[in-house]
Amino acid sequence: MLRSPAEVAQGLLAGDIAAGARAIRWLDDRDRRGAEVLAAIYPHTGRAQVVGVTGPPGAGKSTLTDALVAEWRRRGQRVGVIAVDPSSPFTGGAILGDRVRMSRHALDPGVFIRSLGTRGQAGGLSRSTQDACLIFDAMGYDIVLVETVGVGQDEIDVVNLAHTTVIVAVPGLGDEIQAVKAGLMEAGDIFVVNKADRDGHDATQRQMELMLHLRAQAVGDLRWDVPLLRAVASRGEGAAAIVDAIAAHRSFLDQEGDFASRSHLRAREQVLSLVRDALASRALDLSGEAILQQVESRRLDPYAAADRIVALSEKSAAA
Ligand SMILES: Nc1nc2c(ncn2[C@@H]2O[C@H](COP(=O)(O)OP(=O)(O)OP(=O)(O)O)[C@@H](O)[C@H]2O)c(=O)[nH]1
Ligand SMILES: [Mg+2]
Structure with a gap:
């Protein structure tokens, strides 16, 4: 039985999902046993690549996440998913929706999906997300994917936690692409135009190319050539190329020493x-x-x- 913090810590370091869930619950409840577990596991964290997936409401982020998870599993990688539900007027029951969309992974021990609500816990979102990231990391997940809607400050904070940020855009938003905040545009390491089966995806693609071109000129930092990829998430198309790009970004971060500095920044912020x-x-x-x-x-x-x-x-x- 998982009773003491020491037992829970040991269990989750061995990858036990029940132990991970228990630790996350304690942390959410601000139960001091959660802090004890964190103290015990912290030395074993720092390996996982935290990937933020963000974009406008309904862009297909959850559908894409599901497709990416399937691709990572094919490659033998273990993935933790944190789906931040905006509890927004846009989507209503997003948590349930996410569960359904990702249900094919529900019985796979190589995948751990956790939904976090944001309603009524302003500021608490970053904390819960950071805690869950650490738990997943200690459990040995290679990738921790955080899905957020790119609308509020909280979500931008969450993006700032990631080693690699994937921005998902869709056709038909026109000027609303601007609604994906400027801060997010600058934070993006990989851009995806999803719903490439829809009319107007070429125009969106061109808009994004222009935007990336302007950004490259403004920043003048061309160490990482930001990829612009297309996907039809609902058919799983494009997932392999996106997983490749995420892996390439990890290699880039490791080579440049940026993995350590982004991790350092996250720890400092926390x-x-x-x-x-x-x-x-x-x-x-x-x-x-x-x-x-x-x-x-x-x-x-x-x-x-x-x-x-x-x-x-x-x-x-x-x-
Ligand atoms: N035509 C088309 N529809 C898609 C594609 N990807 C996702 N969808 C559909 O778009 C709708 C929204 O998908 P979600 O994955 O819930 O989008 P989301 O960005 O996670 O939404 P929120 O989390 O609520 O902001 C669903 O009905 C999906 O089936 C795609 O590539 N093409
Ligand atoms: Mg979603």
Whole structure:
């Protein structure tokens, strides 16, 4: 039985899915046993390639993810999938939808699919995603794929966690391609035009080529030649080439030392955000709420309030 954190840690290092699920649940519940498991497994992390798949709602990200997973499995690689459900008005029951779309992998021990909801947990999304990434990494998954809709700040944060970011575009969006935020365009390592069976995919392809050309000119950093690929995810077409490109990007990162530096950046971000959370909640415990009320009633401005709260928590730390 998986009772103690030590047992759970041992189980998940051996790749046991029940142990992994238990650890993730503890972490989500902020149960301190989750932190104990994390401490035990952390030295064994750092191998997995974290791949972010993002793009506009309905672009076929989940369908493509399913096709990529099938391709990785054919190549003998193990994959963890984190599907971030935007709980958005666009899709409604996306978690259920994702389950259905990826159900053919449900019984495969080489695939671990985890859906995270974002509704009502602003800021918590990055944390849950990072935790799940670490657990999957320790379980020995070669690839950890994170699917997010490229619309909100949270999602951009998640993209910043990835070693390799795949941007999925589709025909017929026209100017709405701009809706895929500028930040995402710059973050993309691999671009895919999905639904290439649809009218207008040539125009989309040309638009993306132009955009990549402008980006290359602006950045002037041509160490990695950003591939632009096409796919018909619903038929599995294009998946092999995308998996090849993701593997090539991994080799590139390893050669250039960028795998280490991107991992370093992720670790740094994770620590800093935990520090921010901890300090903020401690500050609020210390009569911070009363100060916030003064801001609300316009008796105090936000800067003065922040100064006062910081001063209070410094005083309490010194006490
Ligand atoms: N014609 C066509 N339809 C596709 C293709 N890929 C996916 N679809 C369909 O597009 C719809 C949306 O696919 P999803 O995989 O759910 O898209 P998504 O980007 O994950 O959607 P959200 O997560 O809700 O933003 C589904 O009905 C798919 O069957 C494709 O290559 N061609
Ligand atoms: Mg989806």
